[in-house]
Amino acid sequence: xxxxxxxxxxxxxxxxxxxxxxxxxxxxxxxxxxxxxxxxxxxxxxxxxxxxxxxxxxxxxxxxxxxxxxxxxxxxxxxxxxxxxxxxxxxxxxxxxxxxxxxxxxxxxxxxxxxxxxxxxxxxxxxxxxxxxxxxxxxxxxxxxxxxxxxxxxxxxxxxxxxxxxxxxxxxxxxxxxxxxxxxxxxxxxxxxxxxxxxxxxxxxxxxxxxxxxxxxxxxxxxxxxxxxxxxxxxxxxxxxxxxxxxxxxxxxxxxxxxxxxxxxxxxxxxxxxxxxxxxxxxxxxxxxxxxxxxxxxxxxxxxxxxxxxxxxxxxxxxxxxxxxxxxxxxxxxxxxxxxxxxxxxxxxxxxxxxxxxxxxxxxxxxxxxxxxxxxxxxxxxxxxxxxxxxxxxxxxxxxxxxxxxxxxxxxxxxxxxxxxxxxxxxxxxxxxxxxxxxxxxxxxxxxxxxxxxxxxxxxxxxxxxxxxxxxxxxxxxxxxxxxxxxxxxxxxxxxxxxxxxxxxxxxxxxxxxxxxxxxxxxxxxxxxxxxxxxxxxxxxxxxxxxxxxxxxxxxxxxxxxxxxxxxxxxxxxxxxxxxxxxxxxxxxxxxxxxxxxxxxxxxxxxxxxxxxxxxxxxxxxxxxxxxxxxxxxxxxxxxxxxxxxxxxxxxxxxxxxxxxxxxxxxxxxxxxxxxxxxxxxxxxxxxxxxxxxxxxxxxxxxxx
Amino acid sequence: xxxxxxxxxxxxxxxxxxxxxxxxxxxxxxxxxxxxxxxxxxxxxxxxxxxxxxxxxxxxxxxxxxxxxxxxxxxxxxxxxxxxxxxxxxxxxxxxxxxxxxxxxxxxxxxxxxxxxxxxxxxxxxxxxxxxxxxxxxxxxxxxxxxxxxxxxxxxxxxxxxxxxxxxxxxxxxxxxxxxxxxxxxxxxxxxxxxxxxxxxxxxxxxxxxxx
Numbered sequence: 001x002x003x004x005x006x007x008x009x010x011x012x013x014x015x016x017x018x019x020x021x022x023x024x025x026x027x028x029x030x031x032x033x034x035x036x037x038x039x040x041x042x043x044x045x046x047x048x049x050x051x052x053x054x055x056x057x058x059x060x061x062x063x064x065x066x067x068x069x070x071x072x073x074x075x076x077x078x079x080x081x082x083x084x085x086x087x088x089x090x091x092x093x094x095x096x097x098x099x100x101x102x103x104x105x106x107x108x109x110x111x112x113x114x115x116x117x118x119x120x121x122x123x124x125x126x127x128x129x130x131x132x133x134x135x136x137x138x139x140x141x142x143x144x145x146x147x148x149x150x151x152x153x154x155x156x157x158x159x160x161x162x163x164x165x166x167x168x169x170x171x172x173x174x175x176x177x178x179x180x181x182x183x184x185x186x187x188x189x190x191x192x193x194x195x196x197x198x199x200x201x202x203x204x205x206x207x208x209x210x211x212x213x214x215x216x217x218x219x220x221x222x223x224x225x226x227x228x229x230x231x232x233x234x235x236x237x238x239x240x241x242x243x244x245x246x247x248x249x250x251x252x253x254x255x256x257x258x259x260x261x262x263x264x265x266x267x268x269x270x271x272x273x274x275x276x277x278x279x280x281x282x283x284x285x286x287x288x289x290x291x292x293x294x295x296x297x298x299x300x301x302x303x304x305x306x307x308x309x310x311x312x313x314x315x316x317x318x319x320x321x322x323x324x325x326x327x328x329x330x331x332x333x334x335x336x337x338x339x340x341x342x343x344x345x346x347x348x349x350x351x352x353x354x355x356x357x358x359x360x361x362x363x364x365x366x367x368x369x370x371x372x373x374x375x376x377x378x379x380x381x382x383x384x385x386x387x388x389x390x391x392x393x394x395x396x397x398x399x400x401x402x403x404x405x406x407x408x409x410x411x412x413x414x415x416x417x418x419x420x421x422x423x424x425x426x427x428x429x430x431x432x433x434x435x436x437x438x439x440x441x442x443x444x445x446x447x448x449x450x451x452x453x454x455x456x457x458x459x460x461x462x463x464x465x466x467x468x469x470x471x472x473x474x475x476x477x478x479x480x481x482x483x484x485x486x487x488x489x490x491x492x493x494x495x496x497x498x499x500x501x502x503x504x505x506x507x508x509x510x511x512x513x514x515x516x517x518x519x520x521x522x523x524x525x526x527x528x529x530x531x532x533x534x535x536x537x538x539x540x541x542x543x544x545x546x547x548x549x550x551x552x553x554x555x556x557x558x559x560x561x562x563x564x565x566x567x568x569x570x571x572x573x574x575x576x577x578x579x580x581x582x583x584x585x586x587x588x589x590x591x592x593x594x595x596x597x598x599x600x601x602x603x604x605x606x607x608x609x610x611x612x613x614x615x616x617x618x619x620x621x622x623x624x625x626x627x628x629x630x631x632x633x634x635x636x637x638x639x640x641x642x643x644x645x646x647x648x649x650x651x652x653x654x655x656x657x658x659x660x661x662x663x664x665x666x667x668x669x670x671x672x673x674x675x676x677x678x679x680x681x682x683x684x685x686x687x688x689x690x691x692x693x694x695x696x697x698x699x700x701x702x703x704x705x
Numbered sequence: 706x707x708x709x710x711x712x713x714x715x716x717x718x719x720x721x722x723x724x725x726x727x728x729x730x731x732x733x734x735x736x737x738x739x740x741x742x743x744x745x746x747x748x749x750x751x752x753x754x755x756x757x758x759x760x761x762x763x764x765x766x767x768x769x770x771x772x773x774x775x776x777x778x779x780x781x782x783x784x785x786x787x788x789x790x791x792x793x794x795x796x797x798x799x800x801x802x803x804x805x806x807x808x809x810x811x812x813x814x815x816x817x818x819x820x821x822x823x824x825x826x827x828x829x830x831x832x833x834x835x836x837x838x839x840x841x842x843x844x845x846x847x848x849x850x851x852x853x854x855x856x857x858x859x860x861x862x863x864x865x866x867x868x869x870x871x872x873x874x875x876x877x878x879x880x881x882x883x884x885x886x887x888x889x890x891x892x893x894x895x896x897x898x899x900x901x902x903x904x905x906x907x908x909x910x911x912x913x914x915x916x917x
Contacts, residue, residue, distance in 0.1 A: 236834055256833060257847060271876050308895060309834070309879045335896035336879035417786075440750065442741045443786035471884060472787030475828060479790055560742055563733060567742035582741040 033057075037065035038075050089330040093323060096339055100321045101125070105303070107327045114303050114326060119146025122301035122324045123186075126229060129297055129322070130187060132157040135224045137287060138183045139164040139265040140176035141231035143301050148182025159189035162221045164228065165266045165286030166198035183229070192221045196285045198266055199247070203282035210285070222287060227297040233263040234310040251280045262310025264300075264319055265292060271309060273317015293319055303329040308336055362564040363664065373561045374418050374440055381425060385690040388429040389436075392456045397438045398449035399425060400456040401689075404434040410528040410537045411435065411457025412464050414521055415450060416473055417442040419558075420581055422691040423517060423660040431687030431694075432525035433466075437480075441560060441663075442582045444472035450480035454489055462490040462534035466524050466541060468513025469495040470582075492534055494541040496520050498548040498671060500609055501578030501587045514581050515623040515660035516548035519673040519683075522692070526685030544679060549610050551602040552669030554579035554586060554625060558662050577601070579669070581625070581662040595632070599639035602670050607647070610674050614648035619673040619683060622656045625665035630657060636668055652680060659691070710809045711767040713917050715759045718776055722752035724911040725904065732907075735900040739882065739893070744900040747786050754783030768807060773800035773817075788901065791825045791838070798824035809917060811862050815849040818866065822846040829884060836880035836894065841873040841905035863913035874898055874906035 029036035033055065040046045040054060041062075048066070052059040069075045083106050090104040105121045122143065130136060130153060138144060138161055161184035163176050170177075177193055184191035195218065196209045209215055233241040235256050241247060241263055260268040260276040267289045268276040275289050292298065298319060302311055303326040312333050314320050325333070368376060378396045382389065392398040405411050414424045415437035428436045435453035439445035454463045465481060467473050474495070481491040497508060498516030513520075523544035527537045554576040557566045570576050570589070575598070578587025593601070612618065622637045624630070633656050644651060652675055660669075673679065687694050708716075725732075725748045732745030758779030759772060767775075773796050781793035802820035806813055822842035831837045848869035852862040877899040 257843075259844065271879065305881045305895075308881060309876075312879055332881075332895045338878075338896065439785040440743075440747070442743055443747055443784060444789070446781050446783070446785035446789050448782055470787075471829070472785065472789070475787060475790035476785050560733075560746070562746050563730075563742070567737045 034065050034069045034072065034074055037062055038069045041066055042075065086327040086330075089327050089334065092334055092339060093325075093330055096334060096337065097315045097320075097323075099315075099323055100297070102322070102330075103324045104330045105324075105326045115142055115146050116150075118143050118301055118303050118324060118326065119148075120150040122147040122229070122299070123150035123152070125299060125301075125322060125324050126151060127153045129227065129299070130156065130159065132159065134227055135160045135162060135221065136183070136189070137162050137164040137222055137225035137228040137230075137295065138180045139228070139230035139287070140168070140174060140179045141233070142174045143231045143303075144229060145174040145179045145182055147229065147301060148179060148186050151183060151186035153187045156187055156189070159187055160192060160221060161187070161189045162192040162218070162225060163194045164222065164225075164230065165284075166194045166196040166200075168198050192218055194218050194222070194285065198284065198286055199280060200283050200285060206283050206285060215285075223291065225295050227299065228265075228287070228292060228295045229299040229301065230265050230292075232300055232302040232307060232310050232314050234307045235260055235263065236306040239306065247280065251278060254278050255280075261313040262307070264289070264314055267292075269313050269317055269319075271313050271316075273313045273315070273319065289317075289319070293317075297322060299324065301325075305329060305332055308332045312336055363559040363566070365559075365561055365564060365664075367561055370562045370564075374438075377418065377421075378438070381421075385425070388688065388690050389425065392435065392449075392452045395449055395452055397445055398435065398452040398456065399428060399438070400435040400453065401428045401430060401433065403430045404428070405457045405459050407459045408461055409459040409531060410461045410464055410534050411454070411459055412466065412521075412525050412528045412537075413437065413450065413453045413457050414466050414517075415439070415445055415453065415477075416467055416470075417444060417582075419663050420660050422658065423515075424521075426659075426691030427518070427521045427525070427689055429687060429689030431529045431685060432689050432692065433521055434528070439476075444470065444476045447476050447480040447483060450477055451483045451487075454480065454484040454491065455487065458489045462492065464524060464528065464534065464537050464541065465491060465493040466496065466517075466520060467493075468517060469497045469510070470512060490534060492538040494520070494524070494538060494545060496545050496548075498545065498550040499552070499578075499580060500549050500605060501551045502580065505609060512580055514550050514552060514671075515621060515669045516545075516550040516671040516673070518621055518623075518655070518659050519548045519619060519671065520544045522687070523679060523682045525687060526682035529685060529687070530682075540678070540682070544673065544682075547610075547674040547676075547679070548671060549606045549674075550669050550671040551577075551605050552579040552581070552586070552625065552667060553577055553598055553602070554665055554667035555592070556627070556666035558626065558665035560663070576667075579625070579665075579667055581660060581669075595635045596639045599636050599643065599670065603640065603643045606670070606672055610672060612647070612649050612674055615650070617650045617652040617675045617680065618644065619675060620644075620651050620654040621659060621669075621671040621673075622654075623659045623669045623671065624657065624661065625667040625669065626658070626661040627664045627666040628668050633657065633668060636670065640670055653683060709764060709767075710769045710807055711762070711772045712764040713809060713915075714769050714772040715762070715764055717912050717915055717917060718752070718755050718759055718772075720915055721908045721911045722749075722756045724907050725749055725752045728904065728907050732900050732904050735898060735903055738897045740900060743786075744788075744904065747784050747788055748904050751780045751784040751788060751792065755779045768803070769809060769813075770800045770804040770806070773797070773803060787829070791829050792821075794828040795821035795824035795842070811849075811853050811857075811859065814862070814917070815846070815853045818842070818846040818849045831884045834880060835884050836877045836882040836899045836902070837884050838899070838901035838905040840877050840880070840899070841870045841902045841909065844869040844873040845909050859916055863916050867910055867913040870906040870909040874902040877902040 040051045048062045051062045086104040086106040090102040094102040103121050103125050105117050163180040165176050167177050168175050196215050200206050255268045255278045258276050259270045261271040266286050270276050299322040300320040301324040389399045392400050411434045413435045414433045417439045419441040424436045427433050434457035437445040437450040437453045484491050496513030496517050497511035499512045499514045502512045503510045524541040527540045557568050559566050575592045576586035577590050622633045637656050729745035729749045736742050736744035755776045758775050777793045777796035781789045798820035799817045802816040831839050845866050848865045852865045882894040
């Protein structure tokens with residue numbers, strides 16, 4: 001109901017319309033008094049009395065029209081999904097942990113920093129709870145300082161705010177003193193500071209200070225607190241706890257080693273919320289965990305995934321009875337504590353019902369012994385591609401290009417797990433990669449075959465390793481690089497990181513390498529074959545990787561030959577966006593859309609990062625993950641071409657087909673290489689491999705695999 | 706002792722291989738939830754290769770250190786992946802820690818567990834709380850250290866180590882992965898125990914069951 005009527009209210013309808021006393025329903029309401037009543041009520045904002053007058057019926061009739069319209073589904077009142085989700089999560093948290101109250105901030109607004117949103121929500125919660133005459137203990141921290149900055153209350157009398165711990169160095173903005181002062185100022189309360197350091201040098205000093213009448217008096221105020229507000233810190237490496245100067249580093253390691261999961265008001269708890277003993281205990285001046293737990297209203301304000309274990313620990317330990325957090329963290333806490341009912345409650349649509357297992361439990365495959373698939377595949381592959389490749393010695397996990405390596409040329413070694421055929425072995429041959437090291441299915445090769453490849457590819461000018469950015473590959477190739485360098489072969493490494501869906505742009509280096517490997521290998525191979533130096537080859541390969549952008553979508557997951565089951569299930573109406581090439585889940589599960597809409601989502605993502613201008617040239621790869629046929633790939637390519645044409649970006653060359661697969665996964669990826677003159681030349685540099693042969697310079701998208 | 710220390714270690718590896726074989730499908734299933742579903746298979750291949758490599762040794766004359774370094778290369782050459790370098794480095798460190806020893810008392814096992822956990826930590830550059838196998842190996846090694854310091858009996862020592870390992874594996878369900886493939890899932894990894902941690906706990910349980 002987006003249209004607004006422009007006619008004046010009284011002119012829309014009136015008793016004057018019907019000389020015989022019957023009102024005619026204006027045409028646009030289609031003879032339906034319910035729609036008419038609803039329109040006037042919800043869209044025109046008339047009162048029920050005004051509507052009764054306009055329609056010439058009684059007010060009671062209007063009331064019943066409106067009620068029945070909801071039952072009939074003419075009017076749907078909906079709560080915005082993100083808000084509904086946060087309400088659901090808050091309710092679940094309250095129920096699961098027996099909280100007095102819980103406020104969950106929706107995650108629909110990622111434009112504002114989480115600390116600020118939590119601070120605002122915490123301020124809201126606190127303003128509802130704080131009463132005249134209260135004594136409020138306030139712990140230190142960024143989030144609690146933000147509460148102080150957002151806090152507004154009605155007129156309150158005789159409120160005392162007391163600092164929950166001793167003080168710290170003022171090298172940061174959220175010291176205990178400043179945090180307590182900010183809260184006190186916001187509610188015009190008396191502020192009692194603890195005028196001792198939060199951590200002192202020795203237990204004796206601690207006892208001496210607490211014996212001081214002034215500090216004892218401050219502690220008596222603290223002991224009277226009937227409400228406390230505090231943050232929860234994790235001990236994760238990125239936690240402010242390490243940089244705040246509140247703790248010394250060495251004792252922190254001690255607490256970590258003893259299983260500390262979180263810190264509240266300077267005290268350490270383990271994953272079940274039990275106190276963790278350590279060297280700081282006798283030297284910490286501030287509220288104790290027992291004192292904290294005795295306070296009737298205990299408001300914790302914290303959010304962020306890294307705090308899930310710490311929050312869970314605090315909830316389990318009973319330190320919190322009012323929780324303020326964000327929806328994603330709240331859902332994380334529930335999941336982490338084994339609450340599984342949440343997903344059902346969160347999705348308003350019908351959850352996809354798993355397909356009956358009885359129909360088929362195993363995916364059919366051409367197999368002999370499932371444990372021999374890699375070996376048997378290598379037998380076939382080495383035989384089939386004999387013109388291009390041969391084994392290094394007797395190792396079939398190290399294959400070298402015939403006529404590839406030559407003296408004075410930088411060697412190019414690629415590699416990775418199997419299951420991606422024709423990647424990686426299809427790109428070994430003259431003018432492209434010199435050697436390939438192969439692992440088990442989706443598993444990096446061990447260092448040994450990689451070293452063999454490096455030796456076989458070496459022509460005395462150094463060797464370039466190019467492979468996808470995965471923890472396993474990085475460890476094995478690094479070990480191999482050390483071993484090869486011990487043999488006097490200089491090694492450089494370029495990790496492919498083309499999957500832009502796998503990490504945000506700030507964490508570009510953490511992205512994984514997927515089908516865009518194809519372009520990076522091609523450019524690297526050409527640079528090596530042209531006799532460039534190791535430095536130059538590395539730099540050009542890096543540039544190719546930086547200018548390659550890939551996003552994948554899976555419709556069905558793949559199945560391993562050993563299990564012949566799908567690695568995981570994608571619901572009948574769902575797709576997995578941001579899919580990688582190892583059968584691991586993607587970045588988000590979404591409703592299946594049309595081919596054009598899927599391409600649009602992918603291309604929008606790519607355009608966000610690729611700084612291509614009208615007239616620029618690109619190379620396009622539309623790649624099947626294994627089971628998606630060419631017919632569908634061409635449908636995708638069609639839309640890719642339209643989107644690029646609309647921006648006046650020219651497709652210099654394209655490849656459509658199976659170039660980097662994930663066993664039998666149903667799905668596809670789109671890769672774009674943003675060309676410049678140098679990359680274009682190298683793209684057309686001749687090569688001869690099992691999968692890609694380029695004879696020489698061609699133009700106008702005629703390069704063919 | 707009726708059998709050599711090397712033979713005891715070899716028997717321990719055999720038991721580990723049996724346990725992995727029994728848990729193979731379960732581990733792959735766990736991995737399917739947050740990884741690529743092959744962890745059980747990888748571990749099975751690795752430990753079978755270790756057993757094969759150890760079978761080729763003369764356990765009457767070999768030292769415990771020899772057994773560990775043979776296990777390291779056997780494992781690494783068979784699997785690669787990420788578990789390959791991690792366990793191979795761990796076992797190699799254990800070989801160094803056991804070098805020059807020919808009896809396996811509790812301090813030797815403590816040193817072995819510590820060396821394995823440090824090797825894994827250094828190779829993977831992970832920390833406790835990253836939702837990895839380290840969340841099992843580190844607490845297990847620490848429990849071993851405490852047990853030796855408190856002069857615990859052999860059964861109590863292994864009980865403490867096993868309990869620490871099991872608790873560590875269970876705790877990974879509350880963690881967000883920051884290493885390996887699961888790291889890309891962010892909060893979707895919550896509620897799922899880390900398969901590498903679960904298999905590590907199974908290995909330690911296998912060691913403890915022999916109470917060597």
